[in-house]
């Protein structure tokens with residue numbers, strides 16, 4: 111369970127949003143929406159402990175991120191805008207390094223299977239700097255296939271992907287939710303889950319200049335799990 115209480119975040123001089131409250135239990139996905147610049151990436155980075163918070167509290171399984179420190183990162187998979195891949199390494203080498211950095215010692219067969227599943231079998235031995243944007247994104251997302259993290263935080267995971275890859279990533283997310291994992295993602299696309307619980311949060315509604323009094327929109331019968 112990820113619990114966000116009374117959270118306010120600032121970038122530079124600008125207060126992006128205030129008094130954000132939600133709980134994300136196991137087996138659920140939170141789709142963070144909002145207009146460009148509303149603070150979606152900022153929120154995700156704060157949830158990863160990568161940015162200071164102006165006010166409020168973030169807890170994972172009942173403990174603050176600060177007190178958990180490295181233990182939190184054992185449970186977390188974060189995909190940011192920059193994909194987190196090294197251009198001089200091949201796709202396979204990137205997966206190997208990413209696995210070791212997260213203490214996930216996937217076997218060579220698991221790594222190769224991940225690349226095959228994500229559709230990179232024909233370019234797994236090329237330096238990733240010469241891959242297309244969509245192929246680079248696939249390398250980054252291949253890590254999901256052997257990830258053992260309970261919480262996936264994904265910033266624009268579908269950007270640059272073709273229709274087939276979008277469907278594959280949606281399926282990986284659905285499987286993760288079905289297995290009791292949690293996912294928070296941003297995307298300007300609609301998100302489809304074939305099982306599990308989907309919540310939506312529009313950050314535009316939390317802007318200090320917005321007066322909307324009904325900030326969270328529920329799309330499932332389990333809406334009581336996400337309170338505002």
Ligand SMILES: Nc1ncnc2c1ncn2[C@@H]1O[C@H](COP(=O)(O)OP(=O)(O)OP(=O)(O)O)[C@@H](O)[C@H]1O
Nearest residue numbers: 121122123126144145146147148149150151152153
């Ligand atoms: N390093 C920074 N210093 C100051 N302001 C920043 C910094 N990074 C981002 N911002 C500002 O914070 C605001 C929120 O940015 P953020 O990237 O979180 O928005 P977003 O909702 O993810 O936008 P988009 O939909 O365009 O990706 C923007 O106005 C942006 O200019």
